[in-house]
Amino acid sequence: QQQVKQSPQSLIVQKGGISIINCAYENTAFDYFPWYQQFPGKGPALLIAIRPDVSEKKEGRFTISFNKSAKQFSLHIMDSQPGDSATYFCAAFSRAANNLFFGTGTRLTVIP
Amino acid sequence: EAGVAQSPRYKIIEKRQSVAFWCNPISGHATLYWYQQILGQGPKLLIQFQNNGVVDDSQLPKDRFSAERLKGVDSTLKIQPAKLEDSAVYLCASSSLDRGPVNYGYTFGSGTRLTVV
Numbered sequence: 001q002q003q004v005k006q007s008p009q010s011l012i013v014q015k016g017g018i019s020i021i022n023c024a025y026e027n028t029a030f031d032y033f034p035w036y037q038q039f040p041g042k043g044p045a046l047l048i049a050i051r052p053d054v055s056e057k058k059e060g061r062f063t064i065s066f067n068k069s070a071k072q073f074s075l076h077i078m079d080s081q082p083g084d085s086a087t088y089f090c091a092a093f094s095r096a097a098n099n100l101f102f103g104t105g106t107r108l109t110v111i112p
Numbered sequence: 113e114a115g116v117a118q119s120p121r122y123k124i125i126e127k128r129q130s131v132a133f134w135c136n137p138i139s140g141h142a143t144l145y146w147y148q149q150i151l152g153q154g155p156k157l158l159i160q161f162q163n164n165g166v167v168d169d170s171q172l173p174k175d176r177f178s179a180e181r182l183k184g185v186d187s188t189l190k191i192q193p194a195k196l197e198d199s200a201v202y203l204c205a206s207s208s209l210d211r212g213p214v215n216y217g218y219t220f221g222s223g224t225r226l227t228v229v
Contacts, residue, residue: 004154006154034218041222042222042223043203043205043220043221043222043223044155045220089154089155091154097168098143098160098162098167099145099157099160100155100157100218102156103154104154105153105154
């Protein structure tokens with residue numbers, strides 16, 4: 001069972017545009033919702049994360065919006081740059097299980 | 113701090129052969145994870161160790177996969193015999209809950225890309 005659903009599968013954005021990736025989760029017991037960025041040949045690297053008692057978190061050009069009642073969260077990348085081209089994974093962390101559940105990933109391409 | 117080290121980076125084997133991957137976590141990280149990432153998908157947990165004990169191996173195909181973490185530090189993941197569908201990137205990660213909720217301290221290695229032909 002896919003605990004975290006992610007869309008779109010791929011995304012092409014012009015340089016300077018806004019990239020938006022959406023995720024939805026099933027289990028209300030998750031404690032923490034991180035986003036990971038993965039470049040080819042590398043492991044996923046933590047980008048930004050949010051707790052479920054917060055509706056928005058911003059770090060530089062990256063913002064997470066969190067809707068607890070809808071069990072949805074999204075990543076917004078403002079002023080997207082070619083260097084942002086990577087695969088992005090949303091995830092949900094269960095402290096009780098000490099385990100991360102990943103979405104299926106979004107391949108972002110930012111066109112110069 | 114040094115990252116999570118994995119070796120080899122790439123491995124090509126024939127089906128029914130055996131293969132082993134090695135992981136050295138970040139020093140002091142008690143928890144170690146092995147994930148399987150099939151092309152185009154998110155990482156899927158195979159096994160989780162806390163120190164040298166197994167916490168969760170419910171997703172590990174135990175008829176062919178095995179893992180150990182001797183002395184609570186390095187870990188090896190073995191596949192024997194390999195199948196074509198085992199072609200994937202095998203990621204090792206480690207974490208320390210001591211960092212608190214701001215960052216549960218998950219750090220991934222670069223992975224081992226396995227191709228089974």
